[in-house]
Amino acid sequence: MISMTELSKKHVSPESAARLKKRKSAQKRLQMLGIMAITISGLALVTLLWSVFGKATGAITESYIEMTIELDADEIDRDNIRAANFSGMAKSMLKDSFPYVSGRTPRRQMYDLISVGAAFELRDMVMENPSLVGQTITFEFLASDIADLYLKHSYGQIEAAPHTGDISLVTEGKVTTIQSSAPDFAPLLVSVRAGLHAKAEGLRTQAQMQENGRVVFDQRAADGEDVEVNLAEAIRRGAARDQFYAQADELDALAAQQGAVFDLDSRTASVFVRVGDSWIKLETISETSGSGEILGEFTQDSYAAADWELMVYATPETARKVSDIQAMLLENLRDADKIVTHFNTHFFTAGDSREPELAGVWGAAVGSFWTMMVTVIFAFFIGVPAAIYLEEFAGDSRATRFVEVNINNLAAVPSIVFGLLGLSVFIGFFGMHRSSPIVGGIVLGIMTLPVIIIAARAAIKAVPPSIRDGAMALGASDLQVSMHHVLPLSMPGILTGTILGMARALGETAPLIMIGMVAFIVDIPDGPTDNATVLPVQIFRWADFPERAFEARTAAAIVVLLLFLFVMNFAAIILRKRFERRW
Amino acid sequence: MTFLTALSIVALAVLFYNFSRIRAISAANGVQANLHSRPSYHGLYSFLWVFLVGVTALIIGSILTPHPMVLFGVVAGLSAAVGIWTTRGITAETRARNKAERIVTGILWACAGVAVLTTIGIILSLVFETYNFFESLGWRVDKFLFGTRWSPLSGLQDGVMDPDRVGILPLMVGTLMITAIAMIIAAPIGLLAAIYLSEFASQRVRGWVKPMLEVLAGIPTVVYGFFAAITVAPLLRETGDLFGLKIASESALAAGIVIGIMIIPSISSLADDVINSVPQSLRDGSLALGATKAETIRQVVIPAALPGIFSAMLLGVSRAIGETMIVVMAAGQGANLTANPFEAVTTITVQIVMLITGDTDASTAAGPAFSLAFTLFCVTLVLNIVAMRVVRKYREAYD
Numbered sequence: 015m016i017s018m019t020e021l022s023k024k025h026v027s028p029e030s031a032a033r034l035k036k037r038k039s040a041q042k043r044l045q046m047l048g049i050m051a052i053t054i055s056g057l058a059l060v061t062l063l064w065s066v067f068g069k070a071t072g073a074i075t076e077s078y079i080e081m082t083i084e085l086d087a088d089e090i091d092r093d094n095i096r097a098a099n100f101s102g103m104a105k106s107m108l109k110d111s112f113p114y115v116s117g118r119t120p121r122r123q124m125y126d127l128i129s130v131g132a133a134f135e136l137r138d139m140v141m142e143n144p145s146l147v148g149q150t151i152t153f154e155f156l157a158s159d160i161a162d163l164y165l166k167h168s169y170g171q172i173e174a175a176p177h178t179g180d181i182s183l184v185t186e187g188k189v190t191t192i193q194s195s196a197p198d199f200a201p202l203l204v205s206v207r208a209g210l211h212a213k214a215e216g217l218r219t220q221a222q223m224q225e226n227g228r229v230v231f232d233q234r235a236a237d238g239e240d241v242e243v244n245l246a247e248a249i250r251r252g253a254a255r256d257q258f259y260a261q262a263d264e265l266d267a268l269a270a271q272q273g274a275v276f277d278l279d280s281r282t283a284s285v286f287v288r289v290g291d292s293w294i295k296l297e298t299i300s301e302t303s304g305s306g307e308i309l310g311e312f313t314q315d316s317y318a319a320a321d322w323e324l325m326v327y328a329t330p331e332t333a334r335k336v337s338d339i340q341a342m343l344l345e346n347l348r349d350a351d352k353i354v355t356h357f358n359t360h361f362f363t364a365g366d367s368r369e370p371e372l373a374g375v376w377g378a379a380v381g382s383f384w385t386m387m388v389t390v391i392f393a394f395f396i397g398v399p400a401a402i403y404l405e406e407f408a409g410d411s412r413a414t415r416f417v418e419v420n421i422n423n424l425a426a427v428p429s430i431v432f433g434l435l436g437l438s439v440f441i442g443f444f445g446m447h448r449s450s451p452i453v454g455g456i457v458l459g460i461m462t463l464p465v466i467i468i469a470a471r472a473a474i475k476a477v478p479p480s481i482r483d484g485a486m487a488l489g490a491s492d493l494q495v496s497m498h499h500v501l502p503l504s505m506p507g508i509l510t511g512t513i514l515g516m517a518r519a520l521g522e523t524a525p526l527i528m529i530g531m532v533a534f535i536v537d538i539p540d541g542p543t544d545n546a547t548v549l550p551v552q553i554f555r556w557a558d559f560p561e562r563a564f565e566a567r568t569a570a571a572i573v574v575l576l577l578f579l580f581v582m583n584f585a586a587i588i589l590r591k592r593f594e595r596r597w
Numbered sequence: 598m599t600f601l602t603a604l605s606i607v608a609l610a611v612l613f614y615n616f617s618r619i620r621a622i623s624a625a626n627g628v629q630a631n632l633h634s635r636p637s638y639h640g641l642y643s644f645l646w647v648f649l650v651g652v653t654a655l656i657i658g659s660i661l662t663p664h665p666m667v668l669f670g671v672v673a674g675l676s677a678a679v680g681i682w683t684t685r686g687i688t689a690e691t692r693a694r695n696k697a698e699r700i701v702t703g704i705l706w707a708c709a710g711v712a713v714l715t716t717i718g719i720i721l722s723l724v725f726e727t728y729n730f731f732e733s734l735g736w737r738v739d740k741f742l743f744g745t746r747w748s749p750l751s752g753l754q755d756g757v758m759d760p761d762r763v764g765i766l767p768l769m770v771g772t773l774m775i776t777a778i779a780m781i782i783a784a785p786i787g788l789l790a791a792i793y794l795s796e797f798a799s800q801r802v803r804g805w806v807k808p809m810l811e812v813l814a815g816i817p818t819v820v821y822g823f824f825a826a827i828t829v830a831p832l833l834r835e836t837g838d839l840f841g842l843k844i845a846s847e848s849a850l851a852a853g854i855v856i857g858i859m860i861i862p863s864i865s866s867l868a869d870d871v872i873n874s875v876p877q878s879l880r881d882g883s884l885a886l887g888a889t890k891a892e893t894i895r896q897v898v899i900p901a902a903l904p905g906i907f908s909a910m911l912l913g914v915s916r917a918i919g920e921t922m923i924v925v926m927a928a929g930q931g932a933n934l935t936a937n938p939f940e941a942v943t944t945i946t947v948q949i950v951m952l953i954t955g956d957t958d959a960s961t962a963a964g965p966a967f968s969l970a971f972t973l974f975c976v977t978l979v980l981n982i983v984a985m986r987v988v989r990k991y992r993e994a995y996d
Contacts, residue, residue, distance in 0.1 A: 037889050037891075037892065038889065040889070040891050040892075041889045041890055041891035041892075043891075044792070044891040044894065044895075045793065045797050045891075047789050047793075048789045048790060048792055048793020048794075048797060048798075049793060050789070051785070051786040051787075051788075051789035051790040051793065052790050052793060052794075052806055054786055055786060055790060055809070055810065055813060055858070055861050055862070055865075056806075056809055058813070058858045058861075059809060059812060059813050061828070062816070062820070062821075062824045062828075062858075065824060065827065065828040066820065066823070066824065069827070396708045396711050397708075399704060399705045399708035399709075400705070400708040400709040400711065400712065402705055403702070403705035403706055403708065403709045404709055407702060407705060407706075408709070416713070417709055417710075417712060417713055419985070420712050420713050420716050421712045422981075422985060423716070423978060423981055423982070424712060424715060424716060426912065426915060426916075426977065426981040427719070427919075427974065427977065427978075428918070428919025428920075428921070428946070428973060428974075428977055429919070429921065430919065430921045430946055430949060430950070430970065430973075431719060431723075431919075431970055431973065431974050432719075434722065434723070434949070434953075434966070434967060434970050435715070435718055435719050435722055437953070438722035438725075438726070438963075438967070439718055439722060444660075460715050463711065463712060463715070464712065467712065491694065491695075491698060492698075493698040493701055493702065517815065518815075520817075521815075521816075521817025521818070521819065521820075522817070523817065523818065523819040523921075523922050524818075524921035524922055524925075524946070524950070527950060527953075527954060528949075528950075528953055532954060550817055550819040551819075553819050553820070553823065554819050554822070554922065554925075554926070557819075557822070557823050557826065557827075557926060558926075565827065568823060569823070572820050572823060575817065575820070576816070576820070579815060579816075579817070583811075583815060
């Protein structure tokens with residue numbers, strides 16, 4: 015037997031100290047891992063919210079272009095204002111304001127600066143106030159999504175570059191050549207050269223891919239597999255490879271040329287010479303000269319260094335939606351203080367639209383409201399009685415257990431399955447109307463039912479038996495005990511569970527997509543049987559649209575949805591705190 | 598008109614409520630104590646009968662869709678007849694309360710039955726379409742379950758699909774890969790967070806972290822989908838480019854990671870519950886023997902809570918498999934049988950959504966869509982049942 019002294023010796027030996035240290039550091043490690051796990055989840059949450067809120071800021075304001083427009087009495091019939099061509103008037107106003115924009119494509123790009131909705135807003139204003147007909151008014155035209163994004167610098171922007179030389183202009187036909195007394199364009203050549211090299215590199219990568227393909231097909235042919243087809247394919251790829259290499263070499267040679275004149279195109283940075291409101295977009299540049307077409311009017315043959323500006327749009331035209339013409343016009347408008355920004359009211363008052371600047375969440379919010387009304391009526395008025403029955407009346411029979419297992423299973427069924435249930439039963443069998451809040455509400459109600467039953471049962475279970483015994487002792491029947499005593503006392507808990515269930519239903523998307531609530535619906539629904547969409551489905555649809563301006567609006571719609579969820583959860587917490595009773 | 602008919606039912610019910618009440622009062626001869634049931638119960642009894650008969654007639658009528666006036670007449674007439682029947686012969690001895698309560702209990706029972714009805718509805722609708730679909734395939738269920746090619750709409754001939762193009766194996770593999778990635782993220786993080794929260798964290802830390810996890814759990818999946826598609830997928834692609842890896846923008850990795858983040862809170866809260874329900878005496882015993890806290894957790898608490906933790910993981914898997922929006926927004930659409938998480942894969946839920954929302958004739962797309970949903974339903978059902986069984990068994994061990 016080991017003696018006490020030996021035992022204590024064992025526990026003060028250096029080995030034991032080392033052991034203890036190891037054991038303690040194991041504990042520290044576990045603790046650190048726990049902290050790391052929590053930090054990671056926290057970081058994930060912060061990143062998610064950060065990226066959503068960050069993107070949503072782009073939708074806070076919207077841009078308007080302030081212009082004067084003549085509401086010609088000849089064009090507008092005072093008795094039938096609706097029929098007047100306001101969109102045509104807006105176009106001719108733009109044409110008159112920028113007479114130097116000519117040609118089909120530049121004109122169309124100019125018209126695209128204002129939203130198609132602006133003409134309708136103008137019409138509505140005139141219809142409200144017919145005395146405006148015949149007057150010349152200043153109106154704020156809603157900018158299109160492209161113009162708005164340019165003004166918010168989402169596509170980069172035109173910026174002034176340093177220059178020191180005086181310039182002289184020589185115009186021959188349409189092309190104007192600019193000669194500078196200093197190598198002002200030299201820094202731009204660096205990027206043009208780099209661009210050419212990069213393009214050559216890209217071509218070489220493509221050539222390499224063709225080569226990889228060629229090898230594969232060659233091998234297949236060698237293996238005797240569809241020899242003719244594979245051989246032909248290998249030869250075709252080989253030719254494509256050589257072509258890519260040749261093009262790449264050509265580009266590299268061009269870039270290496272000294273003192274050369276380089277062509278600028280839509281894949282290089284755009285370079286402009288600007289005097290006041292007039293621009294020359296350069297098509298070619300060398301170190302000291304450039305040439306291009308005039309947009310506007312240049313009154314002098316030469317300008318001192320202080321009188322002209324060298325402007326550069328570093329983002330190539332192909333990499334942005336806004337064209338050079340649009341950017342130049344917007345710069346002119348901005349310098350003339352014609353650009354006004356307002357809080358984005360369209361977003362909060364409009365229904366869906368294919369034009370980002372006209373799209374809003376109001377329609378979806380109202381649709382969500384009607385859907386939630388149906389859901390809460392369905393789920394609450396079936397869920398609570400079911401919970402009362404299961405908790406207060408059902409004995410511990412096999413049938414009861416079956417129902418319980420059923421409810422627990424339903425709570426874990428993927429939501430998309432509920433959507434298919436709605437599709438086949440309510441739309442297929444009962445022939446109910448697709449994309450109406452009533453069908454969506456019932457489907458979400460069925461889905462929320464188990465959640466509410468489980469929450470209500472927990473709340474009912476929390477009422478102490480003494481309440482029931484007291485009521486029974488006074489002669490109340492079973493039903494009276496439940497309805498008059500247990501139910502009122504458990505109501506705060508039931509309501510909390512209901513609100514939380516509603517919050518989950520509000521964010522649910524998949525089942526609603528199944529029953530066809532993804533249709534494009536512009537009108538604001540008036541009731542639960544109208545066509546409608548809901549907030550999460552709206553988010554899903556917008557996230558899928560290619561227009562860049564929808565990204566900010568999608569994020570903003572998410573913020574609106576999260577705000578609703580926050581309010582509901584907050585209400586649930588308040589309810590729990592205020593009315594929760596500890597027995 | 599339907600609204601008017603419904604309104605008339607309510608009006609009649611209220612009318613007969615008062616009528617019965619008044620008859621009961623008069624039957625009491627001025628002394629209410631004479632009555633077996635209080636007048637309001639006599640009223641309630643009539644109200645319930647009129648209301649239930651009226652509503653039932655209205656629902657049946659709506660399905661049969663006769664002329665609105667006929668419907669109105671029949672419904673109102675039936676309700677009134679039932680109302681008169683209930684008010685007839687009210688005496689002081691009538692046991693109105695017992696009768697009314699029996700009806701109310703019946704209503705409560707029926708409400709509880711809705712849950713069962715829902716399950717039956719789900720199973721019936723899924724089985725019906727699946728049966729038709731398999732029949733059209735000539736009962737080649739083996740091709741459905743083990744086929745390696747999924748493009749059901751490409752092999753369509755006269756509404757019948759080519760059995761060689763309805764193999765769900767690529768979808769299964771895609772779903773499982775995304776689920777596996779999600780669990781690799783969620784299982785350790787969720788479990789470690791639960792251990793820390795239940796065993797180490799102070800009240801104050803719990804007070805901060807628990808709500809944070811609840812916020813994470815409360816974020817709708819469509820928001821996670823947006824996050825996956827707009828933030829995580831491009832980030833992964835760029836990171837991959839840095840290391841010369843080619844990561845598709847709709848890679849399984851992006852969807853899996855975000856689903857993992859989404860199920861962290863459910864795993865951690867379930868695991869937290871089971872860890873907390875391990876009796877304190879077990880911990881005390883271990884600590885008293887000189888074990889450190891970490892040793893107690895690893896060798897006593899976790900083994901004791903293992904069945905519960907296992908079922909928490911199973912529920913997490915079940916959620917990941919059934920998740921729809923994140924994969925619809927961030928995973929691929931083409932069936933691609935691969936084991937490379939950097940490539941785009943598709944899942945069962947994505948294919949259901951594509952089939953149902955696609956341009957194909959609804960009755961044609963329903964076959965494969967409902968069969969996929971039935972498969973999904975069965976898989977999640979088995980997972981849930983196993984999880985629940987394990988939990989029940991484990992609970993019995995310590996009660």
